[in-house]
Amino acid sequence: MKKLLLTSLIALTLLGCSQAEDKVKEMITPEYEKMADVSDILGEILTHIADHDSELSFDDGTLVDTELGIPRYEVAPLTEIDHFNPVEVAEGYVVRPVVEVDNPHLLIVVEANDKASASSLNNGMKKVLSDQVAQFHDKGLGKIHLVNTNQTIRQGNYLIYATWDGAKEITHVFERHVK
Numbered sequence: 001m002k003k004l005l006l007t008s009l010i011a012l013t014l015l016g017c018s019q020a021e022d023k024v025k026e027m028i029t030p031e032y033e034k035m036a037d038v039s040d041i042l043g044e045i046l047t048h049i050a051d052h053d054s055e056l057s058f059d060d061g062t063l064v065d066t067e068l069g070i071p072r073y074e075v076a077p078l079t080e081i082d083h084f085n086p087v088e089v090a091e092g093y094v095v096r097p098v099v100e101v102d103n104p105h106l107l108i109v110v111e112a113n114d115k116a117s118a119s120s121l122n123n124g125m126k127k128v129l130s131d132q133v134a135q136f137h138d139k140g141l142g143k144i145h146l147v148n149t150n151q152t153i154r155q156g157n158y159l160i161y162a163t164w165d166g167a168k169e170i171t172h173v174f175e176r177h178v179k
Helices: 004-028 038-051 115-136 141-149 165-176
Strands: 056-060 062-065 071-077 089-097 104-110 151-155 159-163
Touching: 038 056, 038 062, 038 089, 038 104, 038 165, 089 115, 104 115, 115 141, 115 151, 115 159, 151 165, 159 165
Parallel strands: none
Antiparallel strands: 056 062, 062 071, 071 089, 089 104, 104 159, 151 159
16 A cells, blocks of 8 residues: 555655746746857858858948948948837947948847847838838849848747848858757
8 A cells, every 4th residue: 555655655745846937937938048149140240241242241230342442331220220229238239331421231139138029120111111112123134133032031939131142041040050
């Protein structure tokens, strides 16, 4: 009788521990887990871009023209772009041309504070794309092609907007960090 009681007690204890572990796993959702720093993701993306474009090098946190040695793209905080509420951004950056107004290249990498903020930031990215379509619609076939092949992805609280040559490969670099 003691063995049966002891065995039952051990089984109930193990079952309780298993259920408690499941409850803890439910409480810790990917929404709250810090998967990667946006600055690290962006650094890897910029390195990827420089590795695939002989005219650019990644130097001192920016993309530099290899021939002239001057920055061609600047990295700025996402708060410098309209359509995004800074309160919703945990960390975010935009990479844009320094001087060239006819250059549609634009890259945004952001971590939202929560699911609602991620949804709002995603809507902001749709507005940015709409602005780019309007801006480059009449600027030549090659330029609008880049805008039309834009890749915008949301993975949990992380988002990327890529209007760039090889945007699909750029988003693959992003996805490796946030899945």
